[in-house]
Amino acid sequence: MAKSNKPIFWGLFAAGGTVTAFVTPALVLITLFAAMRFNMDMFTYDTIHAFAAHWLGKLIIFGVILLSLWHAAHRLRVTVHDFGVRADTLVAYVVYGIAGLGTFVTIVYLLRI
Amino acid sequence: MSRKPYIREISKTRWFLRQPRYMRYMAREVTCIFIFAYTFLLIVALARLSQGPDAFQEFLNALRSPLGVLFNLAVLIAAVYHSMSWFNVTPQAMPIQQGEEFVPGSIIVGAHYGAWAVISLIILFLGV
Secondary structure, eight states: OOSSSHHHHHHHHHHHHHHHHHHHHHHHHHHHHHHHTTTTTTHHHHHHHHHHHHHHHHHHHHHHHHHHHHHHHHHHHHHHHTTTTOOHHHHHHHHHHHHHHHHHHHHHHHHOO | SSSSOOOOOTTTTTTTGGOOHHHHHHHHHHHHHHHHHHHHHHHHHHHHHHHHHHHHHHHHHTTTHHHHHHHHHHHHHHHHHHHHHHTTTTTHOOEEEEEEEEOHHHHHHHHHHHHHHHHHHHHHHOOO
């Protein structure tokens, strides 16, 4: 059987699609509340830092960012094709490259907290 | 080559405008642009968090601009559309068989919406 990297990217897409479907609307609602100054005590440096300093918090943040990033990257590749761009290999390198970079800096920032 | 090659007269860039179901498909696919952008907002937040309280305060001030509110509002609409389109196809994506019968799609979809509500309430309870 020919080797293919499709299962990896498709697996991340499916897992990410499920996690973003469950988690992202509520997450965006929180950042929207923070942006609208809904409650000035809720999005403070101390509370967010305490969450990100704990290993479980780090794991949750990494999981959410990793999966939503690779979900969106894979779907973006398809969407670009649907808008008429047929340079699929180049598009794949660009979107997966950006997702890989995002994953790398997320690890770096998490380790610094 | 045949002398009269068949050429489909369909635009590569505007094909989805022809039918409502293609439009819904594209709306679903386009949600990924907002999810992608929002993930980078989270990464920027993480970067500023790792740089200390002053840097994080600067991030918060930028988030509280009209553009920040508008961006979050747009992402919220896209994210909810993504969730609904994702859950609505779960009976096709993972049909569950019980004996001879398949579990009705409405039960599978309903279970996902229920879990979505519970998870959202937990996140909002912890975050707000």
